[in-house]
Amino acid sequence: MISTRNRALGALLGFCALAVVWTWPIAAHLSSRIAHDAGDPVLNTWILWWNAQALPFSSGWWNPPIMWPMPGAMALSEHLTGLSLVATPVQWLGGTPVTAYNLGLLITYALSGWFAFLLGTRLTGSMLAGVCAGLAFGYSPYRAGQLAHIQVLASQWMPLALLALHAYVETASTRWLAVFALAWLLQALSNGYYLLFFPVLIVLWLMWFVDWRRAPRRGLMIVAAWVLASLPLLPILLEYRTIHATLGLHRTTADIRDFSAVASSFVSASPLLAVWPLDRGSNDELNLFPGATVVILASVGLLHALRAPRRHDRAGLKACATSEHQRAPLPFYAAAAVVMFLLALGPGGQGTESASLLRPYTWLLWLPGFGELRVAARFAMLGSLCLAVAASLSMAMVSRQSDRARGSIAALVLCGLVLDGLTRAIPTAAPPPRLMLPATGSESVVIELPPDNPDVSRGAMYRSILHRRPTVNGYSGHVPPHYKVLSLALWRGDTSVLFYLARGRPLVIVVDDKADKGGFRGMVDAIPGIQRQGVSGAGSVFVLPAQPVDQRQVPGPALAARARDIGSGRLELDLGRPQAISALTFPLRQRYADLAERVSIEVSDDGQTWREAWNGWTGAFVLEATLNDPRVAPVHIPLSATQARYVRVYPSAAWMKEELQIR
Numbered sequence: 276m277i278s279t280r281n282r283a284l285g286a287l288l289g290f291c292a293l294a295v296v297w298t299w300p301i302a303a304h305l306s307s308r309i310a311h312d313a314g315d316p317v318l319n320t321w322i323l324w325w326n327a328q329a330l331p332f333s334s335g336w337w338n339p340p341i342m343w344p345m346p347g348a349m350a351l352s353e354h355l356t357g358l359s360l361v362a363t364p365v366q367w368l369g370g371t372p373v374t375a376y377n378l379g380l381l382i383t384y385a386l387s388g389w390f391a392f393l394l395g396t397r398l399t400g401s402m403l404a405g406v407c408a409g410l411a412f413g414y415s416p417y418r419a420g421q422l423a424h425i426q427v428l429a430s431q432w433m434p435l436a437l438l439a440l441h442a443y444v445e446t447a448s449t450r451w452l453a454v455f456a457l458a459w460l461l462q463a464l465s466n467g468y469y470l471l472f473f474p475v476l477i478v479l480w481l482m483w484f485v486d487w488r489r490a491p492r493r494g495l496m497i498v499a500a501w502v503l504a505s506l507p508l509l510p511i512l513l514e515y516r517t518i519h520a521t522l523g524l525h526r527t528t529a530d531i532r533d534f535s536a537v538a539s540s541f542v543s544a545s546p547l548l549a550v551w552p553l554d555r556g557s558n559d560e561l562n563l564f565p566g567a568t569v570v571i572l573a574s575v576g577l578l579h580a581l582r583a584p585r586r587h588d589r590a591g592l593k594a595c596a597t598s599e600h601q602r603a604p605l606p607f608y609a610a611a612a613v614v615m616f617l618l619a620l621g622p623g624g625q626g627t628e629s630a631s632l633l634r635p636y637t638w639l640l641w642l643p644g645f646g647e648l649r650v651a652a653r654f655a656m657l658g659s660l661c662l663a664v665a666a667s668l669s670m671a672m673v674s675r676q677s678d679r680a681r682g683s684i685a686a687l688v689l690c691g692l693v694l695d696g697l698t699r700a701i702p703t704a705a706p707p708p709r710l711m712l713p714a715t716g717s718e719s720v721v722i723e724l725p726p727d728n729p730d731v732s733r734g735a736m737y738r739s740i741l742h743r744r745p746t747v748n749g750y751s752g753h754v755p756p757h758y759k760v761l762s763l764a765l766w767r768g769d770t771s772v773l774f775y776l777a778r779g780r781p782l783v784i785v786v787d788d789k790a791d792k793g794g795f796r797g798m799v800d801a802i803p804g805i806q807r808q809g810v811s812g813a814g815s816v817f818v819l820p821a822q823p824v825d826q827r828q829v830p831g832p833a834l835a836a837r838a839r840d841i842g843s844g845r846l847e848l849d850l851g852r853p854q855a856i857s858a859l860t861f862p863l864r865q866r867y868a869d870l871a872e873r874v875s876i877e878v879s880d881d882g883q884t885w886r887e888a889w890n891g892w893t894g895a896f897v898l899e900a901t902l903n904d905p906r907v908a909p910v911h912i913p914l915s916a917t918q919a920r921y922v923r924v925y926p927s928a929a930w931m932k933e934e935l936q937i938r
Contacts, residue, residue, distance in 0.1 A: 282402060287389045290409060294384035297414055298422075298701050301381065306374040308703035311422040316376065317707065317733040318750055319425050322355050323362040323379065324372040324740050331356045332511060337518075341736055342749035342758060343720055344776075345902060350518035351751035353426045354511075357465030372740055373706055379425060386431035388413020391660070394438040395667030398604055403685055404671040408434075410692040411569045411663035417655055419698050420545035420562030430656050432462035433473055437480065437664075441604075444484055444493055452496060456504035463508055468653045470508070471644050475618070476611060476657055477501070483607045512644070519647065523865070523906045524753045526649050528622055528630050528640075534560050534650040535621020535636070541565065549697040563619065563655045568691030569666045576669020577609045605672075608665040615658035621651035649752065707734035708812030712742050712783055715818055719781040722747035722773070723813065724795040727762040731787045738813060744783070747776060756908070757901040760867050764894030766793055767872040770802055771895035777822045787814040830858040830911060830938035836922070838932045846927035848937060853880050853920045859889075861935045863908035867897050871926045876912070878919035885923065888914045 295302045301310045309316045321341075329336035331354065342348040355362075361382055362375035370378075388409035395401075395408025412434065421427040439455035442448070459477075463470040485494035519525070543556040544564035556562045580603070614635070622630030622637045630637040636654075639645045670688060674681045712721070721744050723735040735748035749758065764772045776782050786796040788810075799805060799817050808816040834856070836848040850856075859876060874893055877885040889912060900908040922937055 283393065286392050286402075286405070286409070287385070290388040290392065290413060291381075291385040293388065293414065294381045297384060297696075297698060298381060301377050301701055301703065304703055305377045306371050307705075308377075309373055309706055310377055310380050311702055311704070313704040313707060314729070314733065315423045316425070316704075317737050318352065319355060320372050320376040320706075321733075321736045321740065322352060323359060323375050324366065325349070326354070326356055326359040327363040327366040327372075327375075331359070332514075337514065340739060340743075340745040342755060343745040343747050345755055345757055347514075347518040347521070348749060348751075348755075350515050351524075351749070351753045351755065353467050355426060355465065357432075357461045357463070358425065358429055360461070376425065380422075380428060383425065383428040383431055384413055384418070386413075387428070387434070390431055390434040390438065391663055391667075394434045394441070395664060397438055397441060398664070399668060399671035401671045401674070403674060404667040407572070407670045407688060407692060408663045408667035410689065410696070411566070411666050412660050414693075414696040415569070415659045415663070416544055416548055416551065416564045416566045416696050417562070417659050418696070419547040420556075420559045421656075422545075422547070422701065423559065426466045427468070427653055427656060429465040430462075430469065430660065432458040432465065433469065433476075433657070433660055434664075436462065436473075436477075437660075440477075440480060440484070440497065443497065447493060452500045455497070456500045459501060460504045460507065463505070468648055468650065469656075471639075471642075471648060472618075472654055472657055475639070476615065476661070479611055479614065480607070483602055484604075519753075521905060522753075522755050524647075524755070526647055528624070529627055530649050531621055531636075531640075531651055532624060534558070534652055535623075536561055536563055536616075536619040536652045536655065540619075540652065541616070545698075547698045547701065549699050550694045560650050560652045563616075563652060565616075565655075565659055565662055566692070566695035568688060568695050569662050571691075572669050572673075572688060573609055573612070573662055573665035576605060576665065576672050579669075579672060580605055605665060605668040608661045608668065612658050612661035612665060615654050615661055619652045619654040619658065707737045709741050710738045710785060710811050710813040710816075712744065713806075713808045713816065713818055715781040715783060717744075718821075719783050719818075720745045720747060720776060721783045721785065722776065723785040723787060724765065724799070725762075725787070725790055725793060726758070726765060728787070728790045731790055734787075734813065735785075756865055756905040757898060759865075760894065760898050760901050763867060764872075764892075764898065765795065765798075767894070768794075768798055769872055769892040769894035770798060771892040772898050773799075773802070773819055774822050775895040775898055777819045779821055779824045781821050782819040784817040784819060785811070785814050786817070789814075828857070828913070830860060830913075833860075833936040833938055836937055838935065840927075840932060841923075844926035846924045846931055846935065848922045848924075848935070849882075850920050850922070850937065853918045855916065855918050856888075856914060856922065856937050857916055858914055858938045859912045859922070859924070859935065860938055861910055861931060863897055863900060863910050864906065865901075865908065866928070866930065867901075869928045869930070870897065871928075874912070875925050876914065877923045877925075878914075878917060879921040879923070880919055882921045885921075888917060888919075888922075 325339050337349050338346045339348055358379045362379050365375040391412035392405040392409030396405030436455050436458035439451045443451035540556050540561040540563040543562050544551050544553040545562045618636050623634040624631050636651050723731050729750055732748040732750040735746050739746040761772055784799050796815055806818040834850055836850050838848045841847045870893055876889040878888045879885045896910050896912055900910045
């Protein structure tokens with residue numbers, strides 16, 4: 276007789292084989308092609324590479340060489356350290372970052388299916404039911420729409436955590452508490468969304484399965500283990516919060532609404548599905564079709580259970596309760612699936628309207644962290660998990676009630692699950708071309724233009740893996756304030772920001788000629804002293820030699836002045852008497868779009884005769900101010916030491932009248 280352990284290992288091998296088949300031809304191009312596309316997978320490949328270069332959560336790790344010279348750039352994206360359990364050893368053993376990424380993606384499929392199989396088998400005592408759970412979750416139609424997001428696919432630790440919870444309630448073995456704690460921690464380290472979404476399901480599980488009135492101790496032990504396992508996450512979350520607060524990053528209700536499901540999302544599917552010719556959602560996050568077979572199977576089982584509420588074996592389960600008061604899993608997982616899909620609908624409303632209190636997701640927005648998440652629709656992965664478990668329970672019950680037709684039913688269900696989630700050949704993309712840097716020394720910095728083109732910035736990040744130089748470019752779910760300034764300044768033709776970036780070290784400038792729709796090549800080519808280096812696979816290459824580092828003097832105290840708008844965009848300030856002035860300052864507060872690209876400052880002793888004190892581009896001053904203080908951005912424009920009573924600024928923004936100061 277085959278032992279339980281051997282069956283489990285055999286199932287693991289089977290799910291690994293299915294992962295290869297399901298994602299073919301990724302396994303045939305592990306080191307040469309990136310799964311799905313060269314968008315977010317390139318970003319995640321870079322993150323997994325960086326996790327292998329620096330000690331995760333150390334000071335150096337939080338400050339990677341992207342978005343240079345901004346500190347804390349790792350907090351702009353998911354950190355994926357849970358996935359690095361596989362990706363880092365692969366790279367240390369000589370594998371490329373692309374190989375590590377592709378293997379990590381395959382493993383998310385295999386382990387998600389296997390752990391769901393173990394959960395379904397334990398709840399039902401049926402390997403057939405376990406296989407149904409593994410297929411329904413590990414290879415669900417929803418995953419086809421998330422192939423570009425390895426962190427969303429990395430949901431494998433959730434079924435393991437639920438398995439451990441059920442086993443602990445049954446056996447009271449602390450070993451299962453340890454498994455739950457580890458699974459929870461790994462899941463939280465793999466995906467920031469599941470760090471907040473999965474606790475909703477765990478709380479519901481505790482409310483249903485723990486007998487708080489008769490036997491609360493086991494529930495308290497679970498909560499204690501959960502809290503202890505969460506302690507390592509606290510400093511990580513606090514660092515994220517600190518950096519986001521410093522940068523003024525947040526999500527609006529409108530942002531969340533754009534990535535929330537609508538009713539049609541549940542009949543929208545990825546075009547990669549081989550069988551279902553359904554319409555696509557407005558974006559890939561909204562392809563939430565759960566599959567027909569799993570829904571029908573779970574519904575049949577639930578209806579059968581409701582028709583026979585007094586039968587001891589109404590959920591078709593083996594005895595897994597700690598007492599006769601243990602509640603049946605099928606109603607829970609069926610109801611939980613509905614709740615998870617309802618939460619995927621997000622906060623509701625339209626446009627700039629407030630979140631609707633009729634939507635459960637709105638209630639979650641009152642909790643810490645949920646306001647930082649953009650894609651409410653990702654609750655669908657938890658819905659898929661609950662639906663898969665409900666289908667597994669239903670399969671066990673239906674097969675036991677229909678002994679004669681068991682084989683036919685099993686074949687029909689398994690075929691249905693396979694066909695629902697079966698995908699066409701997965702598209703793959705070549706990694707971005709490498710960049711051969713000119714001999715500028717190890718102190719040089721690289722910027723690729725246009726900076727706000729996602730493909731250019733992702734390519735720049737990937738190329739930094741090879742050239743190992745700090746890179747001004749970066750790409751993430753958030754755009755930091757200084758990067759908005761840099762991008763707008765360059766689109767305005769303001770090259771002062773490039774001179775600022777070249778202070779003290781050479782700046783290698785690469786212009787992607789294919790993406791250059793704004794004349795960036797001509798702009799860079801016209802910079803005085805620029806060195807042309809030819810063309811590489813990434814575009815035209817230039818070097819701006821290292822520039823002198825200005826020794827900025829600390830401005831003196833603000834001088835009392837009366838400001839008045841004299842028309843035609845001119846602002847005049849009267850100091851009352853001639854005084855020594857050295858600088859003009861104002862807090863920009865992320866209003867760079869309102870500030871003129873060039874500003875002229877004139878001074879006068881009598882208000883009649885004017886002389887120019889400064890005239891030039893504003894970008895470098897704004898970039899420096901935004902890097903120093905992203906939220907306030909105290910701009911400091913130094914003036915030649917002079918005495919004057921009147922100061923005139925042209926063109927001026929409306930808010931300058933109240934906020935501009937002379938020092």
